[in-house]
Amino acid sequence: MPADFWKLWTSSAVTNLGDGITMVAGPLLVASITDSPAAVAGAVFAQQLPWLLFALVSGAWADRLDRRKLVVTVNLMRAVALGGLAVAVGSGAASVPLIYAVFFLLGTGETLADTASSAFVPALVPAERRPVANSLLYANFNVLNQFAAKPLGAWLFVVAAAVPFGVNALTFALAAALVAAIRSVPPPEKRPPARLRTDIAEGVRWLARHRLLRTLALTMAVGNVVFSAAFAVFVLYAEQRLGVSDVGYGVLLVAFAVGGLLGTLVAPTLIRRLGSTALLRAGLLIEVALHATLALTREPVVAAAMIVVFGVHTTIWGVVVTTIRQRDVPSSMFGRIASVYAFLDLGGAAVGSLVGGAVATAYGLVATYWTAAAAMALVAVAAWRPMAAGDAAPARQRTI
Structure with missing residues (x-):
């Protein structure tokens, strides 16, 4: 480096x-x-x-x-x-x-x-x-x-x-x-004066025309809604469904970080050997599997193992998506495209936290995880074909 x-x-x-x-x-x-x-x-x-x-x-x-x-x-x-x-x-x-x-x-x-x-x-x-x-x-x-x-x-x-x-x-x-x-780091490109609203609209339009990055952004937004909905009540799920103590709840949270760390170790090798498309599609399946497993199991060890796998996936997904953005987004657009992703990320998390509490209150804790699994299954079906472009060349990407 x-x-x-x-x-x-x-x-x-x-x-x-x-x-x-x-x-x-x-x-x-x-x-x-x-x-x-x-x-x-x-x-x-x-x-x-x-x-x-x-x-x-x-x-x-x-x-x-x-x-x-x-x-x-x-x-x-x-x-x-x-x-x-x-x-x-x-x-x-x-x-x-x-x-x-x-x-x-x-x-x-x-x-x-x-x-x-x-x-x-x-x-x-x-x-x-x-x-x-x-x-x-x-x-x-x-x-x-x-x-x-x-x-x-x-x-x-x-x-x-x-x-x-x-x-x-x-x-x-x-x-x-x-x-x-x-x-x-080069200085910014000289661009004609424009209102911030014009600059923002230009970035949103560019992303809307890019099929793969648009799909990834929307997938992430929905994924954050359902993830935050499910894990807004995770402390109650851990206590009432899995029967763990406060220490056990802490161990489950650490499992996310353990998976994330493992993901950083294996991401470059997996990207090189399997390619971006295969990893993105596998990530969709892991999203569904996480919520379905938590809805089905009462065993803390099973839940922790699935959470570690999910942690590996989130890091690999992040590395793949970041690398694709670095490949396809023009330098003059980096800030605006990154900001749209961040807006969808936190916006989805905020909405999900509200939804999770409402679903759990109305239908019970397990229903929250079944709802999340069903939502991500629909997302996987919708995003499967567009993600075929994950390994395409940048020039081709911008024509989609």
């Missing part, structure tokens, strides 16, 4: 660690101020809300501005925001509204930085090495954000409530320095 890629990878590593620390410490901080469940949940929502409000706008900006400078600036601003929160916590001046405001700023910065950085790998890494590069970046999330950061964030909060936020501020400052040192 080029040296600039390793700067990007290290930047991704430290920000994933910092994000994971704050993901744990944030709710703990709110809970130390108030015992309101709604207030604690509000901290998570405050960081997710900008994706629903600004994702498409951020994609348009990311395609017009210098992406490297944008990421550096946003990371520095997030470092300042978290540093301010750390000072407030340390001085006893932190309040729930202040925490919400900081988390909202973090989420807003995330919409810009994540969208802009989606164009980095194609600029830094040759096409034949991108599956490996994407797997390495996914490994940062699975190992650092999902594994290492969670216990570390809780421990740092116990040491001193301000410490985890100060540590996260330092990770953003370090990430900004690393991205600033990258020299291989």
Whole structure:
């Protein structure tokens, strides 16, 4: 890999660690101020809300501005925001509204930085090495954000409530320095002035005309609706259906991360040997199998094994889809296409959480998983043929 890629990878590593620390410490901080469940949940929502409000706008900006400078600036601003929160916590001046405001700023910065950085790998890494590069970046999330950061964030909060936020501020400052040192990302293409609405519409139209990427985006949106619907009540399912303790519930959650980590190890090899089409289609079947297995089984071991398989699939699916986007999307469109995917991703998750609670209340926990299995079976039928284009050449893709 080029040296600039390793700067990007290290930047991704430290920000994933910092994000994971704050993901744990944030709710703990709110809970130390108030015992309101709604207030604690509000901290998570405050960081997710900008994706629903600004994702498409951020994609348009990311395609017009210098992406490297944008990421550096946003990371520095997030470092300042978290540093301010750390000072407030340390001085006893932190309040729930202040925490919400900081988390909202973090989420807003995330919409810009994540969208802009989606164009980095194609600029830094040759096409034949991108599956490996994407797997390495996914490994940062699975190992650092999902594994290492969670216990570390809780421990740092116990040491001193301000410490985890100060540590996260330092990770953003370090990430900004690393991205600033990258020299291989080209400046944005010069484009005529246009309204943001025009830029956004152009990106949406481009995606709508691309059969494979359109299918993948819609599949992901529906998949997130049914997944979030099913797992919004997963803690109740684990206790009432599987009969596990709180520790057992935690083990089931870790099974997702274990599968994700395994997926990062095998994704490049499987893409090379089986091709994108076979992996995408297999992923559709695994989606159906996950929900059907959870609807049928009462054995925690069976559920955990299926969750590990699903975790492997989600990482492989992510690497394949990211690689296809890097292959087919013009550089001038990267930000907008990535923002549409993010909007559908989080939008589907938000809708699914509401649907899951309603279905479980009306028809029972198991009905939620049967509904998810049926929905994904229909998606698999609809998406099966378009996914035949997964291994096609880019030039052909744009004519579909």
